[in-house]
Amino acid sequence: MAAVRDRVSLPTVAREWLRLGCIGFGGPPTHISLLRRLCVEQRHWLDAPEFEDGVATTNLLPGPASTQLAIFCAWRVRGPAGAILGGICFIAPGLALILALSALFLATHPPLWVLGAAAGAGAAVPAVALQAAWSLTPASWTRAGSRRTQRERWILYALAGGAAAATIGPLLVLVLLACGLIEVTVRRGATPSAPRTAMAWLPAAAVHTVALGGLGALAWVAFKVGALSYGGGFVIVPLMQHDAVSTYHWMSGGQFLNAVALGQVTPGPVVLTVAVVGYAAAGIGGGLLAVAVAFAPSFIFVLAGAPRFDQIRTNGFIQSFLTGAGPAVIGAIAGSTIPLGLALQVPWQIALLAGALVWLFLARRGVVSTLVLAGLIGVVVVLAGVPV
Secondary structure (H helix, E strand, O other): OHHHHHHOOHHHHHHHHHHHHHHOOOOHHHHHHHHHHHHHHHOOOOOHHHHHHHHHHHHOOOOOHHHHHHHHHHHHHHHHHHHHHHHHHHHHHHHHHHHHHHHHHHHOOOOHHHHHHHHHHHHHHHHHHHHHHHHHHHHHHHHHOOOHHHHHHHHHHHHHHHHHHHHOHHHHHHHHHHHHHHHHHHHHOOOOOOOOOOOOHHHHHHOOOOOOOHHHHHHHHHHHHHHHOOOOHHHHHHHHHHHHHHHOOOOOHHHHHHHHHHHHHOOOOHHHHHHHHHHHHHHHHHHHHHHHHHHHHHHHHHHHHHHHHHHHHOOHHHHHHHHHHHHHHHHHHHHOHHHHHHOOOOHHHHHHHHHHHHHHHHOOOOHHHHHHHHHHHHHHHHHOOOOO
């Protein structure tokens, strides 16, 4: 890996991660697929098992997993400097666009074409999630082993992850931990002790409202978004809604829905929705503050843990754990298609989802073209007078 770091320059990291930030429409499934294509398939900076380890590990961390995966991949190719630069470049394009659109959305009624683009691109996201899960499956299946019992466990782990993502999203991390520990138990013939974490106090702390106002309150809300979003970026939506609408009254319920639409139609992580909340609370400065606080834990977690990630590949306990957690992650990505699909509200979105599945799996076209085309179709449909 040191040789790879010597070959990959910081300008290359900046260019590639900035490109990913510009085309990363569709949330975590798209980001995973794009990162895999760049780092594993095109540039061969990481091998498939190593990338899967990164996916599984970052999914066990609190915060936006796909952003942490982008930071981790940048660290693997250029060390701490690459991680910081790559993470900033990955976030920056979506942040610039979402802040620009926030001024428009919070000043007037949302433009019809933007709503159409969000509805169209959103309709294709379940198909993108399936494609991401499918691309991760071969390496994980091989890693599980060739014996019948090993592959039966792989299927059970994947089913457990899928069921958890479809039903108990915020608690998905517990299922990932359980699958990993079960595999450790089976392979070692011992019962591991229950994991303990210094972050265990955070969920309890999150239910208490802090008596803060102004920028202090905004920083607290953004910190919860960055530190407590287990199970993916979409988990933070109800948390932000309660704070932004009911607790601090920074925006109306309708304006918050517009913020969520912006987070889905713009590139980059879904957690960037916090920038709209920050803008509503304190303008451009508030948006920048909210994003800085929300993403700071991701950089800290990865930079502090990345030097130890290499041990995953040689430590038997961790390897067994990720052999169980890996298929659960894949199942969770696939399982996320159920709530995403159920969120589709009008018949034309269902038809667009079917078209996206054909485009991705039969025509074998790319994720970016799928989402862009779906967004354009959504604009045309809505402007033609069809309701969203």
